[in-house]
Amino acid sequence: MLNFTVGPVMSGQEVLEIGGQSAPYFRTPEFSAIMFENEKYILRMMNAPENSRCVFLTASGTGSMESCVMNILNDKDKVIVINGGSFGQRFVELCTLHKRNFTEVKCEFARQLRAEQLEGLEDHTALLINMHETSSGLLYDMKMVSDFCRKNDILLIVDAISSFIADELDMSEMGIGAVITGSQKALAVQPGISLVALAPEALRRVEENPEVCMYLSMKSALLDGVRGQTPFTPAVTILLQINRRLKGIEENGGIQEERKRIAAIAEEFREGIKGLQFETVSENPSNAVTALHPRKNNAKEIFRILKDEYDIWICPNGGEMADKVLRVGHIGNITPEDNKKLIDSLYDMKKRGLL
Numbered sequence: 001m002l003n004f005t006v007g008p009v010m011s012g013q014e015v016l017e018i019g020g021q022s023a024p025y026f027r028t029p030e031f032s033a034i035m036f037e038n039e040k041y042i043l044r045m046m047n048a049p050e051n052s053r054c055v056f057l058t059a060s061g062t063g064s065m066e067s068c069v070m071n072i073l074n075d076k077d078k079v080i081v082i083n084g085g086s087f088g089q090r091f092v093e094l095c096t097l098h099k100r101n102f103t104e105v106k107c108e109f110a111r112q113l114r115a116e117q118l119e120g121l122e123d124h125t126a127l128l129i130n131m132h133e134t135s136s137g138l139l140y141d142m143k144m145v146s147d148f149c150r151k152n153d154i155l156l157i158v159d160a161i162s163s164f165i166a167d168e169l170d171m172s173e174m175g176i177g178a179v180i181t182g183s184q185k186a187l188a189v190q191p192g193i194s195l196v197a198l199a200p201e202a203l204r205r206v207e208e209n210p211e212v213c214m215y216l217s218m219k220s221a222l223l224d225g226v227r228g229q230t231p232f233t234p235a236v237t238i239l240l241q242i243n244r245r246l247k248g249i250e251e252n253g254g255i256q257e258e259r260k261r262i263a264a265i266a267e268e269f270r271e272g273i274k275g276l277q278f279e280t281v282s283e284n285p286s287n288a289v290t291a292l293h294p295r296k297n298n299a300k301e302i303f304r305i306l307k308d309e310y311d312i313w314i315c316p317n318g319g320e321m322a323d324k325v326l327r328v329g330h331i332g333n334i335t336p337e338d339n340k341k342l343i344d345s346l347y348d349m350k351k352r353g354l355l
């Protein structure tokens, strides 16, 4: 089965081999050394400012989103939440649940956030955004958002779960306070771990805020992290796989090379399908995903045919868009040959009158 979904995605052979072994005992200096390395690699790849830290939580990406809302923000914050799809909506729900004082900025599906939409919100103290709104494939104008936050001294918290590695992300340059990512997107490891990189300003907030939870506590994660450990049994195997993957990226020329590889796969796909009956959905697409509206057949039906007759997974959308939009991921261990197989299959479907 070839997997072109937006996650979990295909992992490389070296990563998969680790998955075939029992997890080692982890309260050891050897495992701590791996955790220190993971933290160091992540902070370097995000170009985090000096004295930043990274916590690894055994949870899917949403666990880290929730941890940020609980641990970095507090009752006194006035939070801006950018909502352009199902992941923006998730931040809205988290802020509602945890009783944050927030202003929702709604964006039309797959349409760019404009500076005017932030006018009048200068007195807010934090901004939550999903850098790439994975439900629509839209990559937000992070330069505009980062300028706005810097100018108004607003803490910028970025969900880069599907953007890290795939799109340009620089914590220092963008002045980002915290970045969230997860193991099963462009990190191309199996699901189970999400992580948050915290710049000094976010660390100070975590330190000063009262403790409000146990399992997702950043305070405890940071404290144990000082000795390369986690408060509870982590997804040990996933952390070892992350280590292998990050090392692999470094060995192959670094994160910029990996980004270029993903961008090339995306570009090749977008060029390759120009002769097909698809409309591109998103205004400024991320390298991670192409969202498409099929003019002829139903999106869910195309997903089913590719799965059942071609052994290929792509991603249907949920909710209102289920029949209209499908998404093709460009992240994970996809080779140019795999890409060609997908494009050829789509042309074959066209020949059969199914597309």
Ligand SMILES: *Cc1c(COP(=O)(O)O)cnc(C)c1O
Binding pocket: 007, 060, 061, 062, 063, 087, 130, 131, 132, 133, 134, 159, 160, 161, 162, 182, 185
């Ligand atoms: C995948 C994703 C998430 C997290 O999803 P989980 O299922 O909790 O891992 C959050 N935000 C974005 C933008 C994503 O792409």
